[in-house]
Amino acid sequence: MEQRSIGDCDGLTFWLAQPEDYDAVMGISDNVHRGYDYLPHRYHSWLTEPNRVVILAKTEGKLVALESGLVVDEGHTVVVEGLRVCPSERGKGVAGIIQRFTDQYIRQLYPTVRVKWLTRGEDPGPEKLAKFTVLDRRAIISLCVKAENFDGFLSDLKVKLDPEPRLMCLDEEEQLRGLLLDSALGSRLQLPGGAMxxxxxxxxxxESNLKALQRHNPTWLVDRLMSPTFLSIHTPPYPIPYNGGAFRFNIDLFGTSQALARLALVSHLERVRDKIQGVVCIFVYMHRSLWKGMFEYCEGMTGVQSVNLYWEQLFLERPL
Ligand SMILES: CC(C)(COP(=O)(O)OP(=O)(O)OC[C@H]1O[C@@H](n2cnc3c(N)ncnc32)[C@H](O)[C@@H]1OP(=O)(O)O)[C@@H](O)C(=O)NCCC(=O)NCCS
Structure with a gap:
C-alpha cells in the first residue's frame, strides 16, 4: 500500500519512518556523533517500539532529516532522540522545523504529554541552552581498546583496585522491581533529574517505565540489595560505524563512591570480555565528582586510547 505523508511545513513533507527507509537514513548519518552513532543499530527496533514515533522530513522525495520521540512516564513525558539533518541541508533551520513538527504531532497523538526530555553530548551554548532547563550535567570517560589489548587493560585496572568493596548483580525480577520502585532511590543515588x-x-x-528500561537488556550491579547507595548498568556492546566498524559499550554509574565506581567499571568490563572483538569504544557516564578519580584510574594504560579528555552529557528539559 502506498504510504501517505503525515503533514507538511516550510517546503518539507513529513512521513513515518519505514523499514525500507534504512539506507536513506544511513545516507544522511555519515559521521553523526563522530561515528559513535547508535541509530544504525537501533533503527529497526525503534520502528516497532511501543509509544515511539520516528519521523522523517523529505523534500522532493529526498530524505533531509529524522527525529524520534518515545512517550514515557504514563504519557507525561516525551524523550526525543536521533535528531539529524542531511549534511547539505544543515544551517538552514531544518532541525527547528522537524522538531516543531514532531512536537505538535506528539501533542496530537498523546495529548497528556507536558514535558520534553533530551540528552546532548555537545554544549549548544548559552543562547540555545536558554530554551531549556538543564536537569543535570554528567561526566563521561571514553576509551577505545582493541580486542587484543582488552584483557591486559582489565588486568591493569584490577591491580589498581581497592580490594574492599563488593558489588552484586541484580538478576531476579522481583528484587529489581522492589529496588527500582523504592521512592527514596532517586535521592540516595542522586539520580540526574530523578531519572536513570x-x-x-x-x-x-x-512502574510504567520498567518495560522501556528492560528493553535495553541491561545488567544491573548494586552495592546492596536493600537501600543501595550505588547502582550501575551496562547494556550489551553493539556495532557502530566508527573508523570503518567498531563496537560501543556503555556503562552508566549512579552514586558517588569512587571505590565502587572503579569496581563497577572492572565488573562490567569483565562481564563482556568474551563478546569483545575488533575495536571497542567504552563510554562511562557518571556524577561529575567521580570524573577526576576515574580518569586517573584509567590513565596511561597500554593499548588504550582516550577519545575525549573531559566530556559532558547534558540532560535537558523543556515544556512541550
Ligand atoms: C545538529 C543538527 C541536527 C542541526 O541541524 P540544522 O538544521 O543544521 O540546524 P540549524 O542551526 O539550521 O537549525 C536551527 C534550529 O535547530 C535547533 N537546533 C540546532 N542544533 C540543535 C541540536 N543539537 N539539538 C536541538 N536543536 C537544535 C536550533 O535551536 C534552531 O531551532 P529554532 O528554529 O527553533 O530556533 C545537524 O547539524 C546535524 O544533523 N548534526 C549531526 C547530528 C547531531 O549532532 N544531532 C544532534 C544531537 S542528537
Missing part, C-alpha cells in the same frame, strides 16, 4: 540515563535515554524508575 541508560545509553543516553533518561527514564524515571517508575
Amino acid at each position: 540515563i541508560i545509553d543516553w535515554q533518561p527514564l524515571k524508575p517508575i
Whole structure:
C-alpha cells in the first residue's frame, strides 16, 4: 500500500519512518556523533517500539532529516532522540522545523504529554541552552581498546583496585522491581533529574517505565540489595560505524563512591570480555565528582586510547 505523508511545513513533507527507509537514513548519518552513532543499530527496533514515533522530513522525495520521540512516564513525558539533518541541508533551520513538527504531532497523538526530555553530548551554548532547563550535567570517560589489548587493560585496572568493596548483580525480577520502585532511590543515588540515563535515554524508575528500561537488556550491579547507595548498568556492546566498524559499550554509574565506581567499571568490563572483538569504544557516564578519580584510574594504560579528555552529557528539559 502506498504510504501517505503525515503533514507538511516550510517546503518539507513529513512521513513515518519505514523499514525500507534504512539506507536513506544511513545516507544522511555519515559521521553523526563522530561515528559513535547508535541509530544504525537501533533503527529497526525503534520502528516497532511501543509509544515511539520516528519521523522523517523529505523534500522532493529526498530524505533531509529524522527525529524520534518515545512517550514515557504514563504519557507525561516525551524523550526525543536521533535528531539529524542531511549534511547539505544543515544551517538552514531544518532541525527547528522537524522538531516543531514532531512536537505538535506528539501533542496530537498523546495529548497528556507536558514535558520534553533530551540528552546532548555537545554544549549548544548559552543562547540555545536558554530554551531549556538543564536537569543535570554528567561526566563521561571514553576509551577505545582493541580486542587484543582488552584483557591486559582489565588486568591493569584490577591491580589498581581497592580490594574492599563488593558489588552484586541484580538478576531476579522481583528484587529489581522492589529496588527500582523504592521512592527514596532517586535521592540516595542522586539520580540526574530523578531519572536513570541508560545509553543516553533518561527514564524515571517508575512502574510504567520498567518495560522501556528492560528493553535495553541491561545488567544491573548494586552495592546492596536493600537501600543501595550505588547502582550501575551496562547494556550489551553493539556495532557502530566508527573508523570503518567498531563496537560501543556503555556503562552508566549512579552514586558517588569512587571505590565502587572503579569496581563497577572492572565488573562490567569483565562481564563482556568474551563478546569483545575488533575495536571497542567504552563510554562511562557518571556524577561529575567521580570524573577526576576515574580518569586517573584509567590513565596511561597500554593499548588504550582516550577519545575525549573531559566530556559532558547534558540532560535537558523543556515544556512541550
Ligand atoms: C545538529 C543538527 C541536527 C542541526 O541541524 P540544522 O538544521 O543544521 O540546524 P540549524 O542551526 O539550521 O537549525 C536551527 C534550529 O535547530 C535547533 N537546533 C540546532 N542544533 C540543535 C541540536 N543539537 N539539538 C536541538 N536543536 C537544535 C536550533 O535551536 C534552531 O531551532 P529554532 O528554529 O527553533 O530556533 C545537524 O547539524 C546535524 O544533523 N548534526 C549531526 C547530528 C547531531 O549532532 N544531532 C544532534 C544531537 S542528537
